[in-house]
Amino acid sequence: EIPLQYGADRLGKRQDAAMQKFRDNRLGAFIHWGLYAIPGGEWNGKVYKGAAEWLKSWAKISSDEWMKLMDQWNPEKFNAKAWAKMAKQMGVKYVKITTKHHEGFCLWPSKYSKYTVAQTPYKKDILGELVKAYNDEGIDVHFYFSVMDWSHPDWRYDIKSKEDEEAMARFFEFTDNQLRELAERYPTVKDFWFDGTWDASIKKNGWWTAHAEKMLKELLPGVTINSRLRADDYGKRHFDSNGHMMGDYESGYERRLPDPVKDLKVTRWDWEACMTVPENQWGYHKDWSLSYVKTPVEVLERVVHAVSMGGNMVVNFGPQGDGDFRPEEKELAAYIGSWMKKNGECIYGCDYAGFEKQPWGYYTRKGDDVYMVVFNPPYSRHLVVKTPGGTSIKAAQVVGGKEVKVEETARNEFNVDVPSALPDEPFVIKLKIEKKQSGKTYRDALT
């Protein structure tokens, strides 16, 4: 192993209660809300197809020009309690909120910046209202924080001179001040999800990323930190130069998921994926017809896919500039919520089952209970289950429904019947498994 000063601080999964809660939560929501929600992807009459929260970049707008949007920030339909109710009904156990995105606008009245809600017509502390409202609903709050800050004169993409070095030193102090401020103002926050850390200016300062994690963990014992913050002594990110994950969970699965057959390595560590409903829109975009919009079932499948491989999934919402949500997002939250009400036991507190992936859907597991989450019921009307060695199926029951027949068909192979009346939505079968060898003898084919 290469000696590292700023590599992984720990090998293996964190086993403390705070991390167990992070893991058990499994389903979260992202809230991307900032000045970008006002133009919604359109500038000077031109609609840009790229991610709406990057409009400043696509339309090549100066920060001074962009920050004039603050004069229009007065979300008259914003109601933190209503947002928290919607999250509760969706069945999410936590919400990740953009405290500050790349644009540099702060949803809290930071005393280290003039680009905050305090300097807008709205005036009040939006972040504080949201933290209280979500917590009052029993929902954990996680903070998204972009290190890259397009509004700050000392931000550098790379360090090529003494001036750059001095500017970034000031920038790191500014960032430390904001992080400390967030931790001290909102001590119930459970996680920091860092973004905007891919540039050379950060990769050349791995020491700072380790310091930022350490500082937050001293201020907030138990807080979780994502791998995306971290760069090691040699600028390696997420996993250090010895291949060990930095931070408390891998945060590289953004708008993509590990393959259920080829990428089983991810079951060895904690990880959290995040996803957009359109192909690539985090902030509010006025025209969702520009790309494919995933149906609620397609969103649900990605949630189950993540949990089936021992990960969390965060589904993104991009609230409108007026503080209300678009109809598609309200419908999505309602659909997921109604499904989770019936079937949440196959998600919350569940993990990788260790069963071989089948075409009909995904397995999740909690203790001795293995769940089959069926998205593609086959014409054969039975679901093939291949169990690990020494494992047999004792019984099978549709969650919230009837027992279904289980028949042993070969060594460690079973047919589980689909319900006679096929449900019109993805359904879950709960297996009672037991450790025992089958009494039957099976002849292997000689080839």
Ligand SMILES: COc1ccc([C@@H]2N[C@@H](C)[C@@H](O)[C@H]2O)cc1
């Ligand atoms: C250079 O490519 C990207 C892609 C997405 C991002 C941000 N990460 C997501 C979680 C959103 O915040 C998106 O703006 C930044 C840079």
